[in-house]
Amino acid sequence: MPVLVVLSTLRSEAAFAMKPPPPPKKRMAPPPPVSASSIGHHTPTGLVVPAPSQRQVPPPPRSTPRAAGSSTDPRTPEQVVGNLLDGRFHVEGILGEGGMGSVYAGRDTVDGRQVAIKVLRSDFLSDSEIVQRFLNEAQAAAQIGSPHICDVFGIGTAPNGAAYFVMEFLDGVSLAGLLERERVLSVRRILRLGHQIATGLAAAHAAGIVHRDLKPDNIMVVARPENPEFAKILDFGVAKIGSSHSKLTRVGSVFGTPQYMSPEQAAGTPVDLRADVYSLGILLYEMAAGRVPFDDENMMNVLTHQMFREPRAVRDASPQVIPAELDALVRKCLQKDPKHRFASMHELAAEMERTATVLPADQYET
Numbered sequence: 317m318p319v320l321v322v323l324s325t326l327r328s329e330a331a332f333a334m335k336p337p338p339p340p341k342k343r344m345a346p347p348p349p350v351s352a353s354s355i356g357h358h359t360p361t362g363l364v365v366p367a368p369s370q371r372q373v374p375p376p377p378r379s380t381p382r383a384a385g386s387s388t389d390p391r392t393p394e395q396v397v398g399n400l401l402d403g404r405f406h407v408e409g410i411l412g413e414g415g416m417g418s419v420y421a422g423r424d425t426v427d428g429r430q431v432a433i434k435v436l437r438s439d440f441l442s443d444s445e446i447v448q449r450f451l452n453e454a455q456a457a458a459q460i461g462s463p464h465i466c467d468v469f470g471i472g473t474a475p476n477g478a479a480y481f482v483m484e485f486l487d488g489v490s491l492a493g494l495l496e497r498e499r500v501l502s503v504r505r506i507l508r509l510g511h512q513i514a515t516g517l518a519a520a521h522a523a524g525i526v527h528r529d530l531k532p533d534n535i536m537v538v539a540r541p542e543n544p545e546f547a548k549i550l551d552f553g554v555a556k557i558g559s560s561h562s563k564l565t566r567v568g569s570v571f572g573t574p575q576y577m578s579p580e581q582a583a584g585t586p587v588d589l590r591a592d593v594y595s596l597g598i599l600l601y602e603m604a605a606g607r608v609p610f611d612d613e614n615m616m617n618v619l620t621h622q623m624f625r626e627p628r629a630v631r632d633a634s635p636q637v638i639p640a641e642l643d644a645l646v647r648k649c650l651q652k653d654p655k656h657r658f659a660s661m662h663e664l665a666a667e668m669e670r671t672a673t674v675l676p677a678d679q680y681e682t
Contacts, residue, residue, distance in 0.1 A: 396420060396435065402472055405482055407433060416440065416450060422482070430485040431469065438478045447479060454481035456525045456552035464516025466536070466550045486548060488538030491599070495532055499606040500636055503680035504672065505545070506603045507642070509537070511668045512547035513596060518661035520549075521589040527552060528587065530595035531576045532602065574618040575608045579652050582619040590654035593664060597649025597657075604642065605633040609650065623652070639680065641671040 397420065399407045404425055411419045417436040424431055434454075440446045451471065458468040467484040474480060491509070494501075501509070513535060520527060527534075529551060540546040572581050578594035580587050602608050609627035612618050627650055631643040645667055651657045658664040 400425070401433065401474065401480065405431060405433060416446065417480075421485070424482075431482050432485045433480055433482050435474070435480040436478050441477050441479075450479055453552045454483075456520070456523075457483070459523045460516075460520050460525065461523075462516045462519035464512050464547055464549055465519065466548050484548075486536050486538050488536045488546075488548075490533055491535035491537060491547075491603075492532035494537055495602065495606070500634065501603045503604070503636075503639060503642055503675070506600060507668050507672045509535075509545060509547050509603070510596065510600050511665050511672075513549065513599065514661045514665035514668065516547065516549045517589075517592050517596065518665060520552075521592070521661055525552065526587060526589050527592050527595075528581065529572045529576070530592055530599065531573050532599065535599070574615045574622070575611055577619065577622050578654070579623045580654065582622040588654070589660065590657050593649055593657045593661065594651075594654075596661075596664065597646050600642075600646050600649065601627070601630050601633070604630050604636070604638055604646070606635065607633065609633075626652075637680075639671075639675060641674060645671060 396418070397407050397409055401407065401422075405422045406425055408421045408423060411421050411432065413419075417434060417440075420433045420435065422431045422433045423429070436447065436450045440450075454468050454471045457465055458471075466486065469482045469484075471479070471481045489497075513530075517527060517530075527549070530549075534549065534551040536548040536550060538546050538548055572595075574582070576595045576598050578587065578591040581591055598608055610618050610621035610625065612621070629643060630646045631638040631640070645664075649657055649664065658667065
């Protein structure tokens with residue numbers, strides 16, 4: 317069967333450093349569903365958001381923001397910065413750019429909080445599949461409601477027809493950046509971060525959402541008062557929502573990043589939540605060994621290895637001592653047959669918790 321390969325090789329547009337959010341308020345209701353066909357038809361309401369907060373509106377900035385107009389083009393950041401989207405969100409500066417669009421720092425002029433605004437490139441508006449992927453990312457994150465998922469506050473359409481959504485403003489480093497700096501993490505740090513990622517994905521799975529593109533670029537590690545390394549999952553752009561059979565999830569299509577794909581993703585066959593179990597196993601492997609199980613300049617070789625080659629045991633690949641319990645846990649995540657993996661993220665999280673308790677108290681911290 318011919319396989320259409322759509323590889324996610326760019327670093328996540330949302331992996332950026334930002335200031336910590338204010339103390340959590342009552343969670344907003346998720347935005348209602350938006351279809352790709354509605355994008356490009358701007359309405360005066362613009363952004364789908366709950367009613368404005370009753371808190372006092374901060375004074376306006378010294379320079380009056382420009383209302384977003386038809387000249388706004390997400391491909392030219394200088395034309396977006398300074399705009400006021402939906403009469404509410406002031407765009408303050410560019411944070412990062414990627415293949416689908418750009419992420420901007422912004423501020424909600426109603427309650428003063430900082431936000432991030434992700435804008436789809438206007439030249440993609442005619443591609444309904446890309447538009448739907450963009451909307452999937454916002455809608456999936458908004459449905460989950462886990463502290464380990466980057467929150468989305470609303471979805472909008474700029475006057476020039478470009479889709480955008482407003483999300484939580486994070487301060488931290490991506491797991492990719494952390495591994496680039498430290499190469500490997502201690503066993504206990506691996507278990508703590510892995511448990512948080514599994515907890516967030518369990519909430520996604522409970523909402524009927526499979527991430528399908530779990531990788532270090534899509535995990536942010538931020539500081540919280542109760543936890544200096546708090547994991548946040550980003551980028552649901554290729555998520556499978558429910559039992560969708562759209563072009564985005566059709567058999568024979570491969571979406572994701574080859575080094576982190578499950579064998580069933582690599583083969584272009586249907587996936588379920590156990591595909592995320594496999595990908596999290598690769599993250600655990602990389603945190604322990606400083607490398608992924610399979611890598612090659614030829615991406616088709618990587619896909620083939622994911623489907624057919626057994627990975628080297630993480631105990632043998634790691635420069636540090638890996639306990640047998642963690643080695644067995646990773647090996648179970650990376651089984652080629654989904655039936656032989658952990659059946660759920662709850663089961664995997666429980667095994668990580670159990671593993672942490674059986675390790676000697678004075679070992680594996682550094």
